[in-house]
Amino acid sequence: MHVLLVTPPMTQLNTPYPATAYLTGFLRAHAGPLGVTVSQADASLALFLRLFSAPELERMAGVLETRSRRRNREPMPASIAQFLEHAPRYVATVEPVIRFLQGRDSSLALRIVGRELLPEGPRFAFLAQAAAAGDDPLAAAFGSLGTTDQARYLASLYVDDLADAWRDGIDPRFELARYGERLAASAPSFDPLEEALLGEPTLVDEALDEIARELIGEHRPAVVGLSVPFPGNVYGAFRMARAMRAAAPNAKLVLGGGWVNTELRALREPRVFDYFDYVTLDDGERPLLNLLARLEGRGAKLVRTYVRQDAGVTLETDPAQHDFAARDTGIPTYDGLRLTEYVSVLEMLNPMHRLWSDGRWNKITLAHGCYWKKCTFCDVSLDYIGRYDRPSTDVVMTRIRALIAETGQTGFHLVDEAAPPAGMRALAKRLLEERLSITWWGNIRFEKTFTPELCDLLARSGCVAVSGGLEVASDRLLALMKKGVTVAQVARVTRAFTDAGIMVHAYLMYGFPSETVQETVDALERVRQLFEAGCIQSAYWHRFSATAHSPIGLHPEQYGITLKPPPNIAFAHNDVAFEDPVGTDHDFLGFGLRKALYNYMHGAGLDADVRSWFDAPSKRPPRQRRAAVPRTTVAPDLIARALAE
Ligand code: SF4
Numbered sequence: 001m002h003v004l005l006v007t008p009p010m011t012q013l014n015t016p017y018p019a020t021a022y023l024t025g026f027l028r029a030h031a032g033p034l035g036v037t038v039s040q041a042d043a044s045l046a047l048f049l050r051l052f053s054a055p056e057l058e059r060m061a062g063v064l065e066t067r068s069r070r071r072n073r074e075p076m077p078a079s080i081a082q083f084l085e086h087a088p089r090y091v092a093t094v095e096p097v098i099r100f101l102q103g104r105d106s107s108l109a110l111r112i113v114g115r116e117l118l119p120e121g122p123r124f125a126f127l128a129q130a131a132a133a134g135d136d137p138l139a140a141a142f143g144s145l146g147t148t149d150q151a152r153y154l155a156s157l158y159v160d161d162l163a164d165a166w167r168d169g170i171d172p173r174f175e176l177a178r179y180g181e182r183l184a185a186s187a188p189s190f191d192p193l194e195e196a197l198l199g200e201p202t203l204v205d206e207a208l209d210e211i212a213r214e215l216i217g218e219h220r221p222a223v224v225g226l227s228v229p230f231p232g233n234v235y236g237a238f239r240m241a242r243a244m245r246a247a248a249p250n251a252k253l254v255l256g257g258g259w260v261n262t263e264l265r266a267l268r269e270p271r272v273f274d275y276f277d278y279v280t281l282d283d284g285e286r287p288l289l290n291l292l293a294r295l296e297g298r299g300a301k302l303v304r305t306y307v308r309q310d311a312g313v314t315l316e317t318d319p320a321q322h323d324f325a326a327r328d329t330g331i332p333t334y335d336g337l338r339l340t341e342y343v344s345v346l347e348m349l350n351p352m353h354r355l356w357s358d359g360r361w362n363k364i365t366l367a368h369g370c371y372w373k374k375c376t377f378c379d380v381s382l383d384y385i386g387r388y389d390r391p392s393t394d395v396v397m398t399r400i401r402a403l404i405a406e407t408g409q410t411g412f413h414l415v416d417e418a419a420p421p422a423g424m425r426a427l428a429k430r431l432l433e434e435r436l437s438i439t440w441w442g443n444i445r446f447e448k449t450f451t452p453e454l455c456d457l458l459a460r461s462g463c464v465a466v467s468g469g470l471e472v473a474s475d476r477l478l479a480l481m482k483k484g485v486t487v488a489q490v491a492r493v494t495r496a497f498t499d500a501g502i503m504v505h506a507y508l509m510y511g512f513p514s515e516t517v518q519e520t521v522d523a524l525e526r527v528r529q530l531f532e533a534g535c536i537q538s539a540y541w542h543r544f545s546a547t548a549h550s551p552i553g554l555h556p557e558q559y560g561i562t563l564k565p566p567p568n569i570a571f572a573h574n575d576v577a578f579e580d581p582v583g584t585d586h587d588f589l590g591f592g593l594r595k596a597l598y599n600y601m602h603g604a605g606l607d608a609d610v611r612s613w614f615d616a617p618s619k620r621p622p623r624q625r626r627a628a629v630p631r632t633t634v635a636p637d638l639i640a641r642a643l644a645e
Pocket of ligand 1: 370371372373374375378379380385417418445469
């Protein structure tokens with residue numbers, strides 16, 4: 001029996017999403033005795049490469065030109081007008097540019113930075129505006145030496161212009177890192193998704209249908225597993241399943257992955273099974289192995305697997321069966337993925353964002369789940385956070401060596417929810433003892449275990465960056481969210497990382513239950529001081545949302561909020577709407593927070609009163625805006641004093 005594991009579109013383009021690599025390694029280690037063979041494919045990369053090819057751009061130009069003529073050339077979005085005006089140049093340059101972004105034609109850099117080769121659309125407009133104001137952001141970011149980086153940045157803007165044209169002109173659901181996301185994120189009803197699936201196909205749909213049929217022809221699978229990490233992969237997964245079912249009616253189709261694990265826990269919608277035969281919850285290893293054994297006629301019981309029964313949906317599970325321990329899940333393998341074809345875009349000049357979108361990273365975990373598992377906004381009741389299981393450092397080292405041997409790459413991204421400090425220390429020591437040179441980074445909790453001595457050890461072993469949650473930079477709210485850290489402690493820990501030469505990115509949050517305007521302003525002041533003191537180099541504000549499986553979603557009364565009555569949920573369920581009697585206008589504050597952060601990351605505005613960021617364009621009259629944003633109550637030397645302690 002042959003199993004094909006697929007990542008549906010869209011995910012990041014610079015490196016494979018790891019789920020199929022993990023499952024392929026696992027099945028090759030455990031499913032051989034069943035006579036199972038396994039291959040994997042990244043349909044996200046395949047779709048991108050197809051849409052960004054000369055023939056598909058020609059098709060897009062034809063469709064848009066015909067539509068424009070039919071509408072008597074009435075005004076159109078700037079992205080489409082730009083594309084149509086320069087379509088032959090886009091068609092001529094797209095494939096060389098993609099090869100350049102794949103690292104397969106570096107000589108093109110000199111022509112790209114000459115600014116004559118590529119058509120420059122709306123995404124380049126800010127460069128012209130800056131030039132008119134006497135600024136040169138490219139020179140500021142890359143100097144005179146960074147030709148390749150500068151060319152990659154310009155080529156990425158060019159790709160963004162084309163992605164905008166695909167979205168505005170052909171398929172409003174298409175984006176570079178997500179596809180049809182709104183149809184699936186916390187969607188209580190299946191209707192909008194099915195309507196889209198049954199509607200007139202766009203050129204993007206047709207390309208994806210074609211890719212699905214090609215995969216069936218190439219791999220001839222008896223079973224296809226589609227792993228859906230995010231809402232932005234769901235439409236693509238269902239679309240591919242439909243095309244695959246038509247091409248191979250006897251193949252069994254299985255849906256699983258991170259989105260299923262969080263959002264389909266209350267699945268009641270039988271129409272899902274028009275597309276898939278099985279839907280598995282939580283780690284896929286055990287459910288998939290048992291399902292394959294069942295399909296091979298071994299009489300195995302299903303584990304955490306939804307099936308259609310009569311006109312309804314049943315979750316079949318055998319409580320006697322356990323998940324595999326993290327040490328026994330095998331060695332992840334990228335075998336079968338086209339590693340040389342991934343595309344490194346460079347969209348942000350921020351160095352931490354570059355790590356996410358730039359370069360090929362082998363993905364590895366030090367442990368399953370989170371060792372802390374207490375944060376009240378987090379899905380701690382679900383298996384992927386709540387079941388902590390750390391394999392030995394021997395196992396981790398074996399996997400690292402195997403991935404280096406397979407890929408030739410020594411860059412590793414630890415994809416732990418929060419990497420355990422003990423595991424990081426042990427890994428660093430072994431890397432140094434065995435003189436294995438790798439570059440690695442990952443997500444942590446800013447806890448006090450990270451002393452200057454440990455940070456130094458991590459840096460010497462190849463750790464180059466960490467990210468972690470400072471969330472709302474307020475000790476009252478950090479305690480309410482059971483983060484287990486204080487602002488002063490985060491200042492000392494992040495400074496220790498920075499002093500060791502490890503870049504630090506902080507996840508920030510606003511809109512937490514009971515958060516007042518004063519607390520938001522004070523949190524921004526603390527963040528300002530952290531940037532000023534060189535503790536953090538990069539950060540991002542997330543708007544808080546309550547989720548169904550977090551302590552806040554499960555016990556809202558303990559946080560002073562009331563959940564709004566839920567809709568009738570038959571399909572996806574994750575975010576829950578709530579009322580907060582404090583009534584802070586978080587929408588208004590969010591704009592100022594993001595603007596401040598953008599400037600701080602570029603080293604600008606660090607001496608400005610934090611209130612000034614909230615004087616942004618707003619529908620409110622200026623006096624009301626000023627009145628809504630009070631002066632900070634934080635001492636100007638708060639972080640400096642914390643660091644001196
Ligand atoms: S937010 Fe992070 S540290 Fe907190 S429980 Fe979740 S994974 Fe763990």
